[in-house]
Amino acid sequence: MSLALLIEQLLNGLQLGVMLFLMAAGLTLIFGVMGLINLAHGSLYMVGAFACAIVAAATGSFWIGLAASLVAAAAAGAIVEVTVIRRLYDRDHLDQVLATFALILVFSEGTRWVFGSFPLYLDIPPLLQGAVPLPGGGQYQLYRLAIIGVGIAVAIGLYLLISRTRLGMRIRAGESDREMIAALGVDIKTLYTVVFALGAALAGLAGALVGALQSVQVGMGEPVLILAFVVIVIGGIGSIKGALFGAILVGVVDTMGRVLLPQALSLMLPPSQAGLVGGALASMLIYIVMALILAFRPSGLFGAQS
C-alpha cells in the first residue's frame, strides 16, 4: 500500500472515530453525571439526521438544517428527560435498560409514522464539496476533513466547558457527589435536564453530519449506538478524555482492520476466500480489542479503578 493511501485510510479511521466521539461524549457525560444507561441515544442521533434532512430539503440550506438538528435533538432530549428519564435515576441499571429499550421502539415507529417509510435525501453543502490534496500525492474529501475539525472543536469545547465554567463545575460536582451538590442548593433537576439535552444535541449533530454521507432512515442509530457503547467502555465510563481516545482507537482499528486483514490473508489464501475470512475477522475485531482491554483494565483505559 502506498503512503498516500495509508494516510487516506488513517484519516478515514480518524473521521469515523471523531463521529463516534460525538455520540460517545454525550453517552459518557450522561452516565458520569446521572448514572444512567441510555440505549435511546441512537434515537436522538436519528432525530438529528431527520431534522436536518427535512429542514434542508424545505429551505435548501444544509446549514439551517444543521442548526435545526441541534435544536430538535436537544428538544427531544429535554422532553424525554422530563417525562421519562428523570424517574429512572434512582432505579437500577435494569430498569434503565428496559425503559430506554422501550424508548427506541417508540422513537423508531414514531419517526416512521410522521416521516414515512422511505429513506430521506441529504447531501453535503456546496461549500464543503470537493477534495484537498494530501502529502504523498493523494487527496482527501473536504467534508470528511470538516467532520474531523468539528469533532476536535467539540472536544476542546467540552474540555473548556467542564473545566472553566460554572456549569462544568456543577457537572464535576455531580459526578463526584450527588447529594452534596443538592445540599449546596444547586437546582439538580435543571442541571440534569441541561446535561441530558447537551448530550442529545451532540448526538443530533453527529446524526446530521453523518446523514449527509449515509442513508437517513429509521433504525440508523442502532449500529452506531453499539459502537458508541464500545467506545465509552474502552475509554472508561464517565471520562470525556477516555471517550475521545476510545473513539479514535475504535475508528482506526475498525477501518484499518477492514482494509488490511483481507490483504494480509490474501498472501495465504485465494482472493475470494481472503475477502470472506478477512471480512469476518474485521467485523469481530473491535469487540476482540474491547474484550482484551477490559480483561487487563477492568474499568477501561481512563476509568476510575473501583
Add this chain to the structure above:
Amino acid sequence: MRSILATGLLGLSLSVSGLANAEPVKIGVITTLSGGGSGLGIDMRDAFTLAIDRSGNEDVELVIEDDAQKPEMAVQIANKMIQSDNVDLMTGIIWSNLAMAVVPSVTAQDVIYLSPNAGPSALAGERCHPNYFNVAYQNDNFHEAMGQYANEDYKNTFILAPNYPAGKDSLTGFKRFYEGELAGEIYTQVGQTDYAAEIAQIRSSGADSVFFFLPGGMGISFMKQYAQSGLDIPVMGPAFSFSQDVLPAVGEAALGVKNSATWSKDLDNEANKAFVEAFTEEYGRLPSVYAAQSWDTANLILSALEKASPDDKEAFRAALKEADFDSVRGEFAFNTNNHPIQNVYIREVVEEDGELTNKVVATAFEDHEDAFAQDCSM
C-alpha cells in the same frame, strides 16, 4: 418419522378443505411493514392489495402481518396463518433470510407459497418444492445480467458485496458471466454505513468499472459517498439500489448509473401501462420493482383461481405453473423448478419531470433461466 408428520398434516389439510369450500380464498401475506426495511414491504403490500381490488374478485380475503424483518417473527406468523387462520396460499416475504426460515416449513405443511421478491439459490436447486413458486427472480439473475453486460465495455472490474449468503451469491452470479479481469473483490460488513475505506481501495486499484450489490441503506450510503469522493469510474449494480423506493434518497449521485432488473416502468406492454397508471393514481408515487413483482404475483394467483380451486392442490399447482396472466414484465414462464424464465434488462437512471427514475437501455438476457434448475429434481 416422516410418515407420522405426513399423516398429521394430511388430517389438518383435510379439515381445512372441508371448511373452505363455500368460503373465500384466504391469502396470507407476511411482509416487512415496520423498521428500516419497511419501504419495500409497503410497496409489496400496496401493489398486491391494489391488484386484488382492481380485479373485482370478491372471493379473495387477505391476512396481512408485519414480520419486522425478523426471521423468528416471520416463522411465528406463518404458523399462525396456517394453523389458526387456515390460509390457502401464502406470499409477501421480501428478504432471503426470512424466506429461508419460512418457506421450507410452509411448503412441507402442504401450503403453496409464492415469492414476490426473494430467491435464494438453495430453494431453486436441491431444495426446490412443488409448493414453492418464485414469481420474482432467482437471487443470482440480476447480477448475472450485469456481468454479461459488463463484458461489452469493461475489462477490469472491482466488485463488492456484503459478507452474507446473498452477497456471495451476487458476486458468484456476476462472475458466472463476466469474462474480464477483477481489479478487486471485497466483502463488506452487513449493515456497514461508511465506505470511505473501500472507495479508497477502488481508487487505487486501477479498476475501469465498479460492480456493487449493497441492498437497502448500505447502497444509499455507498452511492452518496462514491459520488462525493469525486471518483469517476463508472458504477453498475442490480436494481435494488436504484429502485423507485430509494432513488430519491440517493439523489443525483445515481444519474446515469446502469442497473439490471426484470422490470422497468417504461417497458412497453399493455399490462405494464395499466399497472403504472393504477399504482401512481392510487398512491401518488411511482411503483418500484418490488411493487411490480408483487402485482404480478397477485395476478398470477387470480389467473389460477379462474381455473382451479386451491382446495385441489394438484390442479391449482398446475394452473399456477401455466403462468397464464399478463405480466408487467412481458413474456413470463415457469421453469421446471418453478422459477421464472424471463428477460433481464439493463436500465439507466434518468431524470423525468424533476423526478429520478429508470429507463430501459438494453436487454442483457432473453428468456433467461437460472443456474440451479438442473439441480432440482422436479
Add this chain to the structure above:
Amino acid sequence: MKATGAREIIANATIALLLLAVPLAASAMGEPFYVTLATRITILALAAAGLNIALGLGGLVSFGHAAFFGLGGYAAGIMAAHAFNAEPFFLGLDSTTSMPVIWLVAIVTCGLVALPIGAISLRTSGVYFIMITLAFAQMIYYFANSWPAYGGQDGLPIFIRNTFPGVNTAQPLPFFLLCYAALLLALLMFWSLRNSRFGAALQAARQNSVRVSAVGIAPFNVRLVAFVISAMVTGLAGALFADLNRFVSPSMLSWHMSGELIVLIVLGGIGRLFGPVAGAMLFVLLEHFLGGVTERWQLFLGLILLGVVLFARGGLLGMIAGKARHG
C-alpha cells in the same frame, strides 16, 4: 410479609396452571396455533429463567445471553443438518436427531463457551460487565453471520423436527409438554439454588462481596459457577427454540435478543421464581395481539413497556404479589 409470600405462591401457581391449561384446551378445540404460541412463551421463559440465575440471584447483568441462546440453537440446527445429510458430525461420530443428545451437546457447548467468557467478564463489574458480555455476544454474532458453512445470515433450516424417545415431537402438544417439563425443571433448579448454601453465598456476594471474602468464600468462583449454569439453561432453551421454529439464524444471537431476555425478566419481576414466565407471557401476548391490530404495533409495545417500568415497579409479579422478599 407472610401475606405477600402467600400471594406470590398463589400467583405462581396460577401462572403455571394457566400456561399448561391453555394449550391443553386449545389442542382439544383444534386450535394448534395457540399451542405453538404457548410453546414460544415456555421456551422464552426458560431462556430468561436461565438468565435469571445470573441476573436475579447473582446481580450479574449479562447483556450477552443471546450468545448462549443462539449457540444452543446452532447445536440443534447443525446436528440436525448433519443427520439429515447423513454426514459424520464431529471427530467422525455420527450425528443424531435425538433431542436428549442434542440438548446435552447444547448444554455442554454453552458451558464450555461460558467458562472463558465468564472468567474474563467477571473481572469487571457494573456497566463494564454489561458491555463486555455484549462484546462477546457480538463477536459470535458476526462470526455466525459471515461464516458460510452453516448458512451465514440466511440461517439453517431444520427440515424435520428432532425426536424424543416415546414422544411424537412433530405434534404441537407433545412438543409443548416437553418444553413445559424443561421449564418446570429449570424453575425447580432455580428455587433449590436460591435456597442452597451456594445460593446464599451468591446473594451475599451481590450485596457485600468483601464480607463474603472474609468468611472464606471466593465471590469470583461463586459468580463464575452461577454464570456458567445460567448459560447452560439458556442454551437448552436455544436448542428447543430452534426445534420450535425448525430454523436457526444469527438473529438468535443479536443484541436485540439479549435485550429481550432482560426485558422479560424485568417485566415479570427481577429475582422472582416465576418472573421470567410472567414476563414472557406478557411480552409474547402483547407482540402477538398488537401485531394483529396495527402495523404500528411496535410503538404501542414500547409505550406499554414504558408504562410497566415507570408505574409497576417490581414488574408484573411485584404488582400482584407486593414487594419481594429480599433476593
